[in-house]
Amino acid sequence: MALTNEHIMQRLQAKFSDQPIGFDESYGMLNITAPAAMNLKLMQFLYDDEELRFRFLTDLTAVHYPERKEEELCVVYHLHNLQDNVRVRFKIYVPVAKPDVYTATRLFAGANWMERETYDFFGINFVGHPDLRRILNVDEMDYFPMRKEYSLEDPLRTDKDDEMFGRG
Amino acid sequence: MPRPVQYNTNEKVKLVDMPEGYMGEGYMATSFDKVVGLARKNSLWPLPFATSCCGIEFMATMGAHYDLARFGSERMGFTPRQCDMLLVAGTIAKKMAPILKQVYIQMAEPRWVIAIGACASSGGIFDSYSVLQGIDQVIPVDVYVPGCPPRPEGILDGILKLQELVGNESLRRRGGEQYKQLMTSYGIQ
Numbered sequence: 001m002a003l004t005n006e007h008i009m010q011r012l013q014a015k016f017s018d019q020p021i022g023f024d025e026s027y028g029m030l031n032i033t034a035p036a037a038m039n040l041k042l043m044q045f046l047y048d049d050e051e052l053r054f055r056f057l058t059d060l061t062a063v064h065y066p067e068r069k070e071e072e073l074c075v076v077y078h079l080h081n082l083q084d085n086v087r088v089r090f091k092i093y094v095p096v097a098k099p100d101v102y103t104a105t106r107l108f109a110g111a112n113w114m115e116r117e118t119y120d121f122f123g124i125n126f127v128g129h130p131d132l133r134r135i136l137n138v139d140e141m142d143y144f145p146m147r148k149e150y151s152l153e154d155p156l157r158t159d160k161d162d163e164m165f166g167r168g
Numbered sequence: 169m170p171r172p173v174q175y176n177t178n179e180k181v182k183l184v185d186m187p188e189g190y191m192g193e194g195y196m197a198t199s200f201d202k203v204v205g206l207a208r209k210n211s212l213w214p215l216p217f218a219t220s221c222c223g224i225e226f227m228a229t230m231g232a233h234y235d236l237a238r239f240g241s242e243r244m245g246f247t248p249r250q251c252d253m254l255l256v257a258g259t260i261a262k263k264m265a266p267i268l269k270q271v272y273i274q275m276a277e278p279r280w281v282i283a284i285g286a287c288a289s290s291g292g293i294f295d296s297y298s299v300l301q302g303i304d305q306v307i308p309v310d311v312y313v314p315g316c317p318p319r320p321e322g323i324l325d326g327i328l329k330l331q332e333l334v335g336n337e338s339l340r341r342r343g344g345e346q347y348k349q350l351m352t353s354y355g356i357q
Contacts, residue, residue, distance in 0.1 A: 136263075136298075137262075137263070137297075137298060138262045138263050141297075145297040145298070150297070
């Protein structure tokens with residue numbers, strides 16, 4: 001039997017019946033939402049379960065939603081079941097004031113650099129990460145550039161006179 | 169069987185003008201400045217620091233069609249220690265800035281810098297958190313070549329402008345107080 005989105009939903013609901021897990025589907029891909037504290041528990045189940053077998057982490061990144069109060073930062077995991085060729089998206093939300101998320105490096109070694117990148121650009125604090133420091137930007141950078149808190153252009157720049165560009 | 173002797177008659181080779189001076193039979197007297205300037209400007213050794221598309225234009229400039237060698241820059245030196253002219257062609261990310269500065273420091277005096285293209289000159293379209301807004305934030309620049317990217321003619325023009333600077337540079341400039349202040353302002357000693 002092919003692994004359908006309905007079947008994944010049923011497995012998860014049966015396992016975590018007491019937890020507020022959200023589901024929706026976009027373009028045929030299942031989207032799972034869960035409380036941030038149980039991200040590892042849920043991914044471990046997706047990994048270990050003999051029917052689900054989501055054992056490959058395709059991508060890990062974050063999104064900033066400034067208008068969502070108390071859940072401004074969203075961490076997104078893309079998981080892949082290589083045997084059935086099924087993918088799911090797993091999202092958790094954390095407040096921007098305290099962006100603590102448990103690290104997935106114990107489960108997926110490949111999460112190491114992806115979490116460093118997510119930390120670099122969004123400032124997600126991956127609790128338990130073996131080496132959480134900037135990976136792409138300069139080490140001296142003291143902000144997280146992909147958060148929607150900053151103007152697109154470099155505010156430190158003095159040589160660009162807006163009037164000269166016709167946008168004064 | 170006789171055949172005509174062929175050799176380079178130098179008809180097409182253009183020579184630089186002789187500097188001003190006094191000349192008599194068997195001697196010529198001129199100022200040291202002019203002779204050194206003449207020698208320096210017609211044998212600039214380029215060091216390409218090409219990071220993106222301007223680098224491609226620079227390769228065309230070095231190629232047979234545009235032929236930078238006509239102006240005395242015959243060969244690239246891919247080591248800063250042998251070169252006089254640093255050609256920065258392309259976007260310099262902030263993470264690249266210390267490396268560029270180190271390359272500049274490794275060059276021996278006298279040294280000159282050309283910023284080729286909009287990115288090297290001012291950051292160009294990359295008005296962004298990760299891109300250095302012009303290499304003159306980390307090293308002093310002598311000539312800026314505008315364009316995105318500049319045509320090889322533009323790069324040649326920039327090099328000719330630099331040759332003018334080099335030829336007219338006073339021999340005392342690099343030991344002077346003003347030059348020391350310039351270097352100090354960039355944190356280079």
